[in-house]
Amino acid sequence: MSPIFGGLCSVCGERLFSSYALAAGESRCGLCRRVEPPFARAAAYGSYESGLRELIHLLKFGGVRPAANVLGRMLAEAIATLESEFPADSVVIVPVPLHRTKLRQRGFNQAELIARAAIKINQAGDCLRLCTGALVRKRETPSQIGLTSHQRRENLRGAFAVADPEAVKGRDVLVVDDVYTTGSTVSECARVLSRAGATRTWVATVARTLKITAQHAEIEPHAVDGETNEKIGAEAVPMAKAVGI
Numbered sequence: 001m002s003p004i005f006g007g008l009c010s011v012c013g014e015r016l017f018s019s020y021a022l023a024a025g026e027s028r029c030g031l032c033r034r035v036e037p038p039f040a041r042a043a044a045y046g047s048y049e050s051g052l053r054e055l056i057h058l059l060k061f062g063g064v065r066p067a068a069n070v071l072g073r074m075l076a077e078a079i080a081t082l083e084s085e086f087p088a089d090s091v092v093i094v095p096v097p098l099h100r101t102k103l104r105q106r107g108f109n110q111a112e113l114i115a116r117a118a119i120k121i122n123q124a125g126d127c128l129r130l131c132t133g134a135l136v137r138k139r140e141t142p143s144q145i146g147l148t149s150h151q152r153r154e155n156l157r158g159a160f161a162v163a164d165p166e167a168v169k170g171r172d173v174l175v176v177d178d179v180y181t182t183g184s185t186v187s188e189c190a191r192v193l194s195r196a197g198a199t200r201t202w203v204a205t206v207a208r209t210l211k212i213t214a215q216h217a218e219i220e221p222h223a224v225d226g227e228t229n230e231k232i233g234a235e236a237v238p239m240a241k242a243v244g245i
Contacts, residue, residue, distance in 0.1 A: 009027065009028050011028055012031070012037060012042050012183055013041075013042050013043055013044055013180070014032075014210070016029060037190075038187050038190040038191045038194060039186065039187065039200075040085070040200045040201065040202050041082060041085070042180060042183070042186065042203035042205070043079070043205075044204070044205045044206065045078045045205075046207055047207065047208060047209075047210070048181075048209040052074075056071065056178050056207060058245070068110070068117050070245070071114045071206050072115075072121060073118070074206050076117075076121040076122040079122055079176075079204045082202050082204060085202075090127050090171070091128055091171070091202075092129050092134065092172070092198075093115055093129065093176055094131055094132075094173055094175050094176070095109060095130075096111045096175060096177040096185060096186065097109065097111075097132075097136055099137040099140035100137075101140050102140060111176055111178055115130055115176045116130065118176070131167045133163055133167075134162060134163060134173075135162055135192070135193065136161055137159055141159050157188070162195075168196055169197035169198070170198075171198060172199050172200045172202065173200070173202070174204060175193070175201055175202065175204075176205065177205045178205060179207045179209060180205040182209075189201075
């Protein structure tokens, strides 16, 4: 018998099924009950599949930058679900950074492009302050594909550092990225930001991968040594036509 869908985890946004959702009235998934996440709450626009996955790949691997505007509207909706818990003053938005080698190869950080588009659209844009240099990626990590949650955490340990502590000290910080897979990346970012003095950290992403499939989720199509060997054009992606790119 298929498990009964029971809503979403109130912290990480994972889907809850009957065994979790109904136990002692909990609204947290099993992992968030066992280990307190380093962020206050995470939100995502939709599931990392089908058209949404195609659109993210179009930007990330195809270099079709107008896709960032569409994804930015989606990210703005995810951010809106968190805004009631934000402080009255400004919230610092920190995109998950790329290592300088990856940034040079790709030519842009997709998380930053999406965040910029979201701020322009978000009605609370005046309270959201983008800070792209606050967090840096100190080392280029091996691919996360096929790793367990523990291995992913170890893979990312020490990968990030706060370059501008004054930008986040005493402030709420919103970490943004394109995809939340297992949460290892955003969790490591949140830990580093909290140690640097951030009051609370939040997470918003365009897409969310269910943990049941996250361990084997391939974020990069046909990846070889962490790099894609496939160039995706807008004409090859149905979602691009649907949104008018």
